[in-house]
Structure formats: structure tokens, C-alpha cells
Amino acid sequence: TQLLEQSPQFLSIQEGENLTVYCNSSSVFSSLQWYRQEPGEGPVLLVTVVTGGEVKKLKRLTFQFGDARKDSSLHITAAQPGDTGLYLCAGAAGSARQLTFGSGTQLTVLP
């Protein structure tokens, strides 16, 4: 079983601050995805990273896949209240056709 640990579990910041969320595992993943989930809704895909060392940017969000493909980070610049939600990382190992999810980081951005 591949375990994904996310940190921090909870994060509350003021609008305009920067933040980084981490996703770590002892397993190697062939790809890793980040999702954002709002209360009462299903997770929505933000990005997929597949290459070790890969960096992807989505407006104020920057995603990085570790060189060894065991970890990933999500950095948000100048957070806004609309960024509030549960951020989930999810990985697939080898040829697996299913995702294993991390425990999530609950982000609250205060106006």
C-alpha cells in the first residue's frame, strides 16, 4: 500500500500571504495529481505531474514533482479567499490504474 502524507493538515492564513503544502511518500509514483475540494463537492483536478523535477504553474499556483518522484509540493502566491478548500494530492504507482489519495490539507484564507 502506497501512503501519501500531507502537511500541514490545517493552514489558516491572511489574504495576500504565500504558502506551501507538501505531499510525501516512501514510494515512487509514476505520476502525481493535485486536487482541490470545496465543502459538499467532489475533488476537482488542478494538475498532473509525471516527470521527476517537473514544475508546472497554474496562475498563482506552482506545483513541483520531486526528482525521485516520491514527493511533491504546491505553492500558492498571494493567497485569496477563493483559494480556501481541501487540497489533496493523489498518486499512481507503476502501471496502477487507480489513485491513492493523501490525507489532505485544509486551507483557509481569511480576508
Next chain:
Amino acid sequence: EAEVAQSPRYKITEKSQAVAFWCDPISGHATLYWYRQILGQGPELLVQFQDESVVDDSQLPKDRFSAERLKGVDSTLKIQPAELGDSAMYLCASSLQGIYGYTFGSGTRLTVV
């Protein structure tokens, strides 16, 4: 935009009763997943279908849970009897090609009282 449809959105049931959830995946998506999510935690896979066949149900509590996808399209997840610990969000997801294009429905929030 294509969506994964789930119903009902909310369900309150008494313990020991039976409950069922329905999922209609995006048209053409051969792979369908059922996940369970405890409030504030990440989703955990219950069962994975490829067309009408179960690919992985190793985490499905088979003494009380069952899932079917008879025609390889929509799917039903059933719990009988429901227990207090089953209270959670039940999410359905479908994909066209493995883990790519994973799309979740809005889920069914189950409360067992």
C-alpha cells in the same frame, strides 16, 4: 461539460437499514471508481470497475457492502445493514484512460443515525 452524476446528494438512514447510491459516469468512460471520504480526510478506494468487471474490491467491506455495474455503464453501491461508522461522503469517479481524466461526481453525503 460532461459530468459524473450521483444520487441522492444527501441520505439520512437509521442504523441496520439498507441504503443504495447511484452513479452515472461520463459517457464512454470504461473505468468507474467508488471512494469513501471521511470528513476532512482524503478519499479511500472501495471498488474499481473496468466496464462491467470488478478490477479491485480489496478495500470493500464485503460483509455489508456490495457494488455492481451490470451493463458497464451506471453503477450502484449498496450498504446493508448500515452502521454508524458508515457516515461519510461516497464519491464516484470515472476515467477514460487509467488515471488520466479522472472526474469525480458531487458525491452522496450519508448520515447514519
